[in-house]
Amino acid sequence: LPRSIDVGARGDSEAIPLFSIASERAALEHQRLLTKPPGSLGRLEEIAAWYAGAHGRFPPPRPDRSLIAIFAADHGVVIEGVSAYPSSLTAAMVGNVMAGGAAISCMARRLAVEIALVDVGVSGDLSAVPGQPIVPLVRAKVRAGTANLRREAAMTREQALSAMAVGAEAAERAVRAGHELLAIGEIGIGNTTAAAALICALTGAPPASVIGAGSGIPEPVRARKIRVVEGALLLHAPDPQDPLGMAAALGGLEISAMSGFLLAAARARKPIVLDGFVTSAAALLARAFDPSVARYCLTSHLSAERGAAIAIEALGSRALLDLDLRLGEGTGAILALDLVRTAVDAQLSMATFATAGIVGRSGTS
């Protein structure tokens, strides 16, 4: 292996600590003291308690500083004609994030969330990006795009491991910088194909039930995309006991990087908000390395992509938002991240019945 870095593979010395059910329960107990009917904040109470459980203490640290890590890479499978857009758009979208013009740029600015933008495998030309970018690019390219997963392994096992290390390092930087709540997003033309292949391999779901319109493909292209994934699954015969082999065979570089990010963040007890379909694939992959990672992840939204619900169910999760988003970039994750911050802030800042001097329920109930 080119780099001997801990990416959370089974048997590693540094395991993910167990999610703290005791801290989650302490949060729920505290919520019963707050000036509101018990349970009346619904899922906000759940996610505030989840946040405490991930941190392993109550009260948890305030999530004042939050970061979304966006991993960008290209996909050789685009040559099969599975995407509505050309690979060159990946580099253009990265430049757009750097320049502050992307949807995620606007949202991050408005919601005061820091962006970490990582090139883990963009194949296109990144030289045209601005000299003084609003968001700097972390240059950690493992290779310039994957190979075509329909014909050969998307990358080598060593490259998949390196991509995971890139993600893990991004998480560790975020943790060192004091971010208490993290999120992930991705940019990569063609990555819904790799994500669909991984989700099929990891859940056993048939490609036709997982593959949808992606970023906006007509039905004949969708039919081709299904055949491509079916062919890839036959070619590689992925082994669920070998997650690294799966990541290498099916790609993509940003998906492996996100898996590494999730595993490293969970090792540091940081709660992480997932985005949509592609990030769900990364979470399923991370879980194949270490099942403990799952409880540290929150599913932000039910993507409009067809297989999103299958992936979320396989994660044992439940989407917080349902806004018909299918953009990626972390746009769903950042909205949910801000809801988590609001929920945690209410949990920590609301008056209790005692401090407000209010007598609670009457005898009628």
Added chain:
Amino acid sequence: LPRSIDVGARGDSEAIPLFSIASERAALEHQRLLTKPPGSLGRLEEIAAWYAGAHGRFPPPRPDRSLIAIFAADHGVVIEGVSAYPSSLTAAMVGNVMAGGAAISCMARRLAVEIALVDVGVSGDLSAVPGQPIVPLVRAKVRAGTANLRREAAMTREQALSAMAVGAEAAERAVRAGHELLAIGEIGIGNTTAAAALICALTGAPPASVIGAGSGIPEPVRARKIRVVEGALLLHAPDPQDPLGMAAALGGLEISAMSGFLLAAARARKPIVLDGFVTSAAALLARAFDPSVARYCLTSHLSAERGAAIAIEALGSRALLDLDLRLGEGTGAILALDLVRTAVDAQLSMATFATAGIVGRSGTS
């Protein structure tokens, strides 16, 4: 009538302007130029376009300043044993908002939304509130709580009209202060009973399908609440052609005030975000005065209260969030209001394909 104020009743000279479909369409057209696949921001694109349609121009003014108006009042029907909490809690909750300790207080602070807190009919003692409140109280009490709607009219027609005027004045103050996006919320022990009665009267739905657990009542109390509403509907035989009579018979003061707020805000072309079950009743009531108001209202969330979906469907609306909230205070509205601001900001701030120098779709689609 005690006060000759325009509250939007049919035949008034100052009508609500028609919602601008042209401005809504201009927003949607502009969104197609932004650096993302068309439609990929899903409901965020819809609500940004709605915001422009309400304002009647594109680009619309930025919603930098936003306000949530919270109307508080008490309900004589509490004497029937329909609530989990005593009426005295209404005043305590108002004090809690003034002191900054309520859920809505924390959310408004975190999301930078101004609160206008209006006493339109609290019956309890408000003297214990802090001398230097974080949120001042607008003292506009029309009467100290309604009468018991099960036995008599909740208030007189004149009082209902006065309550509507209190709401209209709050909207006019907010508009004068430069708020471009508004929301409503309420505080009032017992108000789910009045809201349920109004929703039944306005939609024809049977009480058993509308009445749920409220702020947390057990099944026997729910059964009593259903009987109370059934009895009230028999007693008053509300006439759908006489919305003011309905408002007077069934209450409450805060519901009438919110109706007046919605009508006045719509007259000023300001988009308004509704909260949950009780605010839906106010919107249905406002629509009975002037159907044009409906398009200016956004349903923020699907309340956990049973009849919420019935009210939303009757409004021809669709909830943006589904977070199992059932607190009131405007807690759902403020979360959706912030989503609207994020959506509008993205719409106005994102790069276009032209400005970003990006070539769009390839020939594959």
